[in-house]
Amino acid sequence: MLEMVMSVDDDSMVQMISEIIMSDEDFCDSIVKLEDGKLALEYFEEQSKLPLEKQKIPELVFLDINMPVFNGWDFLNQYDKDFKKFHNRTKIIVLTSGVDPETEIKAIEHPLIFKYITKPLEHRHIAELKEDPLFNSFLNS
Numbered sequence: 001m002l003e004m005v006m007s008v009d010d011d012s013m014v015q016m017i018s019e020i021i022m023s024d025e026d027f028c029d030s031i032v033k034l035e036d037g038k039l040a041l042e043y044f045e046e047q048s049k050l051p052l053e054k055q056k057i058p059e060l061v062f063l064d065i066n067m068p069v070f071n072g073w074d075f076l077n078q079y080d081k082d083f084k085k086f087h088n089r090t091k092i093i094v095l096t097s098g099v100d101p102e103t104e105i106k107a108i109e110h111p112l113i114f115k116y117i118t119k120p121l122e123h124r125h126i127a128e129l130k131e132d133p134l135f136n137s138f139l140n141s
Helices: 013-024 037-048 071-080 101-109 125-129 133-139
Strands: 002-008 028-034 060-063 092-098 113-118
Touching: 002 013, 002 037, 013 028, 013 060, 013 125, 028 037, 037 071, 060 071, 071 092, 092 101, 101 113, 113 133
Parallel strands: 002 028, 002 060, 060 092, 092 113
Antiparallel strands: none
16 A cells, blocks of 8 residues: 555546545555646755655645646656755556547656556455556565
8 A cells, every 4th residue: 555645637527536545455555646737846845845754745746637736747847956955756557538649649658757647546456456566576675
């Protein structure tokens, strides 16, 4: 079970469904829910100011791409630049409603993105993650 997951999505219904699915699957102890990429960056900024033993860094971020204010690409660009020290501690999964094949290809090829999932999050997605050897090796490292 993961200690912490972050969900970055402007749709509160998606947030609620994701939380229910993760709870049903005993996937994580806690979920940090944020409405846009800017708030997610602020979270990482606050954590980076704390001593290492007090930091609460999510092991997994479910990131929507299409959000107003500060979208998923904006988040990824800034996170890559400012928070390299967290890259080995956090995996990012794009969870988006977009069906644009170019966006999917861009996400799959992005070095910080572990996986691309089309909304909504489903039980099978969590089961696939739990069985993924790459994801499990990350968790056990």
